[in-house]
């Protein structure tokens with residue numbers, strides 16, 4: 001007897017009429033039209049069953065703090081960092097934990113069951129680190145939370161910055177972070193990349209750095225990151241986040257850089273909602289978009305994923321944990337409007353994000369963890385177009401969240417009583 005049988009589902013790869021058999025929290029079988037006795041059978045109604053969303057770049061310690069102690073008036077990255085600095089002395093472990101748990105509830109309701117969160121290690125008290133480790137423990141049964149030791153104020157620029165970061169790792173933080181473009185000079189930025197990669201190699205940890213989050217085309221720390229990944233044999237374990245300066249780089253230089261990133265096995269995480277908002281703030285017109293070169297990186301064989309980065313915090317006053325909103329913005333800003341481009345955007349918040357995070361047992365295949373989301377859409381195009389409702393969210397075969405289908409009622413003479421946003425013929 002199966003624990004769960006889901007019938008009549010579409011899959012992101014285009015297969016239809018699929019049944020998914022679940023036993024012991026894992027997918028036992030995935031075939032068309034399977035009928036078998038199960039404790040629970042769910043008719044997917046021809047809707048899209050996708051592996052759960054993953055956010056490979058977030059700041060859970062800052063989330064839901066928007067307006068504390070004031071809002072970011074200029075909308076720039078640098079005012080956001082200054083504002084976070086004003087907020088830090090006012091933080092308490094209780095408030096941090098409460099806000100992070102509230103965000104994790106939103107995430108689960110949105111089918112987002114894996115988050116890689118940077119956590120600020122700049123303060124010697126490591127208050128945010130301890131609070132996020134507590135959150136990680138509490139949400140572990142339903143949400144896979146990875147923590148990155150993130151020296152927000154610069155690992156070299158902050159007195160004791162390296163020591164604080166190492167202590168955060170000692171406490172159990174999973175990934176080595178960095179912020180080379182915020183160090184005092186380009187040379188110190190490059191030095192920080194080198195020493196943090198060496199630290200990661202020594203400890204056998206992955207690396208995920210905020211890298212070149214600026215419009216300065218000469219911010220080239222991604223080059224050093226790729227080179228260090230290759231030199232230290234860290235291929236497949238290193239991520240460069242943001243990489244917005246690449247948007248403004250010279251094309252010739254980028255033609256050399258892309259193969260270097262691929263050779264270093266470095267993944268890139270773009271954060272479309274935040275990059276389009278924070279970058280180009282010093283431009284008049286035309287204003288640069290700031291998003292890194294997503295289609296070109298993909299074409300070079302680099303794993304590219306999209307992160308949410310911020311929700312209601314000093315940098316961004318919007319957001320709700322919806323990775324389809326992230327994919328939607330990425331698709332527009334990177335002009336990835338072809339069918340393949342749209343599929344790539346969906347993968348950037350599912351399979352490729354899972355790859356960046358190194359998740360084991362992720363995906364829709366026999367043996368994989370039975371953690372998935374049923375969307376009110378027929379395919380990935382509709383999923384992104386509609387930011388489709390998450391009808392059901394399962395973690396290891398256990399139902400975690402449900403949302404009623406979105407079917408607004410109309411009161412118009414001579415028109416149907418209900419609006420269904422699926423294209424005619426696909427309802």
Ligand code: FE2
Nearest residue numbers: 059118210309
């Ligand atoms: Fe970030």
